Each structure stands twice: as C-alpha cells, then as structure tokens.
Amino acid sequence: AAQNFVDRDSPIDIIDCSSKNKFRWEWLTAKDKQDDFLSEYVRKVNKDGVAWCCHCRCEVKYGNRGVQAFRDHSKTTLHARNRNTEKTNMRLPAAMQAVKDRINGTATASTSISSSETSLPLPYGAALNLDLGTLGLHREVSSVPSHPKPVSLKDRITHQEAYICSFIAEHTLPLSIAPHLIEFARALCTDSKALEKLHMERQTATYKLRNGLAHLEHVRLVNVLKTVPFSINLDESTSKASNKRILSILQRLKVKGLTQAGKERKKRLACRIIKQKEDSSLLANILVSILPLFKSFILTFEQKEPMVHRLFDELKLVLKTFLTCYLPHEYVNSFSKLTDINPRHPNIHPLKRIFVGEHAKQFLQGMESNKAHNYRKNVLRAYQETGEYMLKKFPIQNKNLALLSTIDPELCGHSAAAKGLQDLFDLFPTIVDTSTTSKDQFSLAASVLQNDTNFTSTITDKKLDKWWATVLANPNYKVLSPVVKSFLSIFTGPRVESSFSVMNNIITSSTNRTLIETYQAIHKVKYKLLNAQKTSTQMF
Numbered sequence: 001a002a003q004n005f006v007d008r009d010s011p012i013d014i015i016d017c018s019s020k021n022k023f024r025w026e027w028l029t030a031k032d033k034q035d036d037f038l039s040e041y042v043r044k045v046n047k048d049g050v051a052w053c054c055h056c057r058c059e060v061k062y063g064n065r066g067v068q069a070f071r072d073h074s075k076t077t078l079h080a081r082n083r084n085t086e087k088t089n090m091r092l093p094a095a096m097q098a099v100k101d102r103i104n105g106t107a108t109a110s111t112s113i114s115s116s117e118t119s120l121p122l123p124y125g126a127a128l129n130l131d132l133g134t135l136g137l138h139r140e141v142s143s144v145p146s147h148p149k150p151v152s153l154k155d156r157i158t159h160q161e162a163y164i165c166s167f168i169a170e171h172t173l174p175l176s177i178a179p180h181l182i183e184f185a186r187a188l189c190t191d192s193k194a195l196e197k198l199h200m201e202r203q204t205a206t207y208k209l210r211n212g213l214a215h216l217e218h219v220r221l222v223n224v225l226k227t228v229p230f231s232i233n234l235d236e237s238t239s240k241a242s243n244k245r246i247l248s249i250l251q252r253l254k255v256k257g258l259t260q261a262g263k264e265r266k267k268r269l270a271c272r273i274i275k276q277k278e279d280s281s282l283l284a285n286i287l288v289s290i291l292p293l294f295k296s297f298i299l300t301f302e303q304k305e306p307m308v309h310r311l312f313d314e315l316k317l318v319l320k321t322f323l324t325c326y327l328p329h330e331y332v333n334s335f336s337k338l339t340d341i342n343p344r345h346p347n348i349h350p351l352k353r354i355f356v357g358e359h360a361k362q363f364l365q366g367m368e369s370n371k372a373h374n375y376r377k378n379v380l381r382a383y384q385e386t387g388e389y390m391l392k393k394f395p396i397q398n399k400n401l402a403l404l405s406t407i408d409p410e411l412c413g414h415s416a417a418a419k420g421l422q423d424l425f426d427l428f429p430t431i432v433d434t435s436t437t438s439k440d441q442f443s444l445a446a447s448v449l450q451n452d453t454n455f456t457s458t459i460t461d462k463k464l465d466k467w468w469a470t471v472l473a474n475p476n477y478k479v480l481s482p483v484v485k486s487f488l489s490i491f492t493g494p495r496v497e498s499s500f501s502v503m504n505n506i507i508t509s510s511t512n513r514t515l516i517e518t519y520q521a522i523h524k525v526k527y528k529l530l531n532a533q534k535t536s537t538q539m540f
Contacts, residue, residue, distance in 0.1 A: 004046045005043045005044065005052070006044050006046050010044075010046070012024075019048055019049035019062075019063035019064075020063055021064065024067075030067060032073075033074045033075045034080065042070055043124060045059070049061055053073060055082040167181070168181070169521075169522045170535060172522070278363075282364070285363060286356050286357050286379065289357025289360065293318065293321055293322060297314055297315075300314050301314075305465050306464050306490070307464070308488075308490045309404055309464055311401055311404065312402050312405045313405055315395070316338060316396060319391070320333075322387065323341065326349055326355070326384075327345065327349070328349065331345065339391060344384050348380070351376040351380065354380055354383070356379055400427060403424055404424075404487055405420075406424075407420065407424070407468075408464070409464065412449070413450050418446050422442070422443045422447075424483055425442045425443070425483055428483050445479045456471075471484075
C-alpha cells in the first residue's frame with residue numbers, strides 16, 4: 001500500500017508527540033551496518049514513532065531506541081536479502097501504476113511529479129536551504145521524496161571498471177594486469193563467505209608467502225626431483241647432435257685465449273690492482289672524503305618542501321668550502337664577488353695542511369717523504385683545476401637565482417626582500433595578467449607585506465610553501481599570487497622524482513613502452529586519491 005511520507009517541512013514535534021525519541025532529519029546522513037546511508041531507504045511516515053523501510057516495505061519503530069532501531073533493522077536477514085536483490089538487479093520498465101508509484105516514491109497513487117524533478121541528485125530529507133548552485137541546479141527541491149532507484153547493470157559495470165582503473169593507478173600497477181585482476185576478483189567471489197572473513201596485513205602476507213606457500217612448493221619440488229628422472233640440460237640437448245655441440249662449447253671454453261682488447265684491459269687491471277695498489281687506495285680515500293661535500297649540497301634539495309630560495313646561497317657555500325680546502329679562509333672571504341678569486345693564487349695552505357681526508361692523511365704518513373710530497377702536489381693541482389672549473393660553470397653571477405633568495409621568509413621585513421619581490425615581477429612576463437595587475441600594484445603589495453609585522457609574526461611555520469600559502473590566503477596579498485606560485489613551482493624533490501621511478505612498475509618486459517598521455521592519466525588519478533586522502537576502495 002502507498003505510504004503517506006512527510007517532508008522536511010512537516011511538524012515532527014506534532015507527529016511524534018508521544019515518542020521518547022522524536023525523528024531527526026540528521027539521522028538520514030548516518031550509515032547503517034551495511035555501510036548504506038539511511039536516506040537511501042528510510043522514509044518518515046505521518047505516524048507517531050514510525051518510519052518506513054523501502055527495501056523491506058515494512059514499518060520500523062524508532063520511538064524508544066532512536067536511530068539505533070534503523071541500524072538494528074539493517075542487520076536483519078530480511079533487510080539484507082531485500083537490499084541485495086535491489087542492488088544486484090536491473091530496473092525494468094513499470095507495467096503497473098503501483099510500481100510506478102514505488103519508483104517515483106509518491107505519497108499516493110494520484111500524486112505524480114515530472115521526470116525532470118525525479119532526476120534531482122538530492123537525497124531524501126535534504127535541507128531546503130541547500131545551495132543548489134554547487135550542484136549545478138537552479139530550482140527548488142521537490143518536497144516529494146524519491147525512492148532509491150535500482151542501478152542498471154550497464155551503470156554498475158561502468159562503476160566497477162572505474163574502480164579497477166583507480167586501483168591500478170593507486171598502486172602503480174601495469175595496465176596489462178587489468179584482465180588478470182578481473183579474473184582474480186571473480187575467483188575470490190566464488191566463496192563470498194570466506195571472502196568476508198579474509199584479512200591479511202603485509203607482515204602476515206610476507207610470513208605466509210615465505211614460510212607457507214614457498215616452503216610447500218620447495219618441499220614438493222624436492223620430492224619430485226628425488227623420484228622422477230630428469231635431465232640437467234634442456235630438452236633439445238638430449239640428442240646426440242646436441243651433445244656434440246655442448247662438447248665443442250666446453251672445449252672452446254677451456255682455451256685461455258684473449259683478444260687484443262681483452263689482453264690490454266687485463267694488463268690495466270693488473271697494474272692498478274697489484275702494481276699501483278698504493279696510488280689507487282690514496283685516490284679512493286681522498287674521493288671518499290671530498291665527495292660528501294657535494295652530496296650535502298644535493299641532499300639540501302631532496303626534501304619535501306621547495307628550497308629554491310636556498311639554491312644561490314648553497315651554491316656559494318659549497319664553492320667556498322671547496323676552495324678553502326687548499327686556500328686560506330681569509331683570502332676566500334675577502335672577496336665580495338667569488339668570481340674575483342684566483343684559484344691558482346700562490347698564497348695557499350702548506351702542502352701538509354691541504355685537505356685530503358683522515359684516511360689518506362694516515363696513508364701518506366706511512367709513505368716515503370719524497371713520494372708523499374709529490375702526491376700532495378698532484379692533489380693541489382687537482383684542486384686548482386677543479387676550482388677553475390667550478391668558478392666557470394657555477395651560476396654564481398645569475399641575477400635570477402640571487403633574486404629568488406630574497407623570498408626567504410626569514411628575510412621578511414627587510415628592504416632587500418621588498419626589492420627582490422618587485423624585481424621578480426619582470427621575470428614572469430607571461431604569467432602576470434597586466435590587464436588586471438599592474439607592476440605598481442604588485443610593488444605596493446610587496447612593500448606592504450614587509451611592514452605588516454602584525455600579520456607575518458603570526459605565521460609560525462617558516463617552510464617556504466607553507467609560509468607563502470598563509471600569505472596568499474590574505475586578501476590584501478592576492479595580487480602576489482601569480483608570481484609567487486611561479487617560483488614555488490621551481491621544485492624538484494623526492495615526491496616529484498618518485499613519480500618517475502614508479503615507471504618501472506608500469507612498464508614491464510611484456511609491455512615495454514607506454515604513451516605519455518597514459519602515464520599522465522595514471523598520476524592524475526593517483527594524486528586525486530592522495531589529495532582526497534582515500535584509497536580507491538573508499539572512493540568508489
């Protein structure tokens with residue numbers, strides 16, 4: 001029979017006048033034990049303490065227990081069976097008016113609404129003051145409740161296809177696994193009861209794989225090898241002709257002949273390893289001591305936050321540190337411009353004080369004095385040549401890098417920071433819309449920011465991206481947004497590099513190439529899930 005459903009405007013206090021727990025529309029936003037929203041099937045009827053379950057077509061009394069009554073009802077066998085029936089079957093065209101009433105969710109047989117209103121993507125009991133503009137709607141919500149319509153089989157298949165594609169992108173799997181993943185899912189679904197109880201964490205999977213499945217297969221293989229005769233050669237090698245071929249290969253391998261290139265390579269290796277072992281050890285030890293200097297420079301920029309504002313300063317620091325390995329600190333620090341330094345200046349450290357590392361230093365102390373002196377002279381010459389190369393190749397005269405160092409939050413409040421921001425405006429001519437933002441407006445906002453200590457002092461997070469995100473959230477500094485976002489995008493960190501390293505998971509030996517568009521699509525879905533902080537299972 002048709003039920004007299006009520007809408008959100010109905011006087012619930014009057015309808016549930018004698019109920020201990022009066023009906024609340026907020027209950028419909030909760031989920032039941034089946035992980036379904038109550039708004040999908042619960043309808044409030046014009047009766048004290050009673051609601052209607054559209055799945056079971058029965059009344060649910062909530063007057064004494066409140067929303068818990070609906071959760072308990074969702075656990076009943078009848079409700080679960082009816083729910084699964086509706087969700088796993090296609091909706092057929094209605095042949096009777098009663099079926100049409102049920103599909104439309106009308107209160108009486110004579111009540112009808114247009115198909116355009118039933119298509120409103122709003123749940124039953126939605127607030128009437130809901131901002132429909134956010135949903136792309138431009139008319140009021142119908143007060144007639146709509147019954148949840150069974151989803152067509154075609155739509156359910158499309159939904160599962162999206163589910164699979166999202167799962168592949170989330171876990172960075174090769175796309176060729178899609179058909180195998182479907183077959184795997186079908187195999188698991190054959191035992192639905194066991195699947196519901198299935199739980200396995202990473203540690204459990206590792207243990208059971210190593211000590212369970214792999215161990216069992218190892219035992220089986222050993223038993224087979226003990227009982228079944230086998231050949232250590234391939235099947236094709238069991239013939240007499242193949243045996244002769246194997247014999248000729250073995251005879252050829254016994255001949256200790258080398259090509260001319262092989263002999264020269266062997267001679268070089270023997271010379272380095274045996275005759276020049278001392279020189280090779282010294283060279284290796286000094287490299288072990290010097291290379292961490294450059295490694296620390298690289299690690300500075302392999303962090304989670306942008307460090308572009310530190311690039312210019314770190315370049316100067318690593319160059320100065322290297323030069324002071326053989327030049328006096330007073331000489332290096334006396335120049336305001338590093339390009340004025342002469343890397344071959346005669347005023348150097350004494351040869352014994354030139355940095356070679358602790359291991360190489362101990363090695364040299366045990367050598368003959370003349371040999372150690374010659375070795376230190378060779379190290380000095382290497383320092384000088386490397387210093388010349390670094391001064392020539394390092395972009396220490398790049399004005400753009402110097403300007404980027406002025407965006408450091410620690411410099412806020414200084415005139416250099418204001419001047420640097422104003423000059424950065426000219427570095428991004430294609431980014432700034434000059435029709436809406438002039439350089440005068442930008443310069444004024446940059447200057448005001450340096451004086452707004454009441455605002456900047458409240459920003460506790462001094463990380464570059466976090467600090468500027470807080471600044472740009474202030475309406476007074478929106479004009480800085482295009483330029484600031486441009487220099488913040490100059491960023492290479494582990495998260496960016498990891499997007500390229502996962503390519504090894506997508507490209508396999510059988511599918512050894514992929515289109516850029518496909519690779520980009522995978523990361524779009526992957527980053528969408530990361531941004532929503534959901535897995536593909538939760539999203540779909």
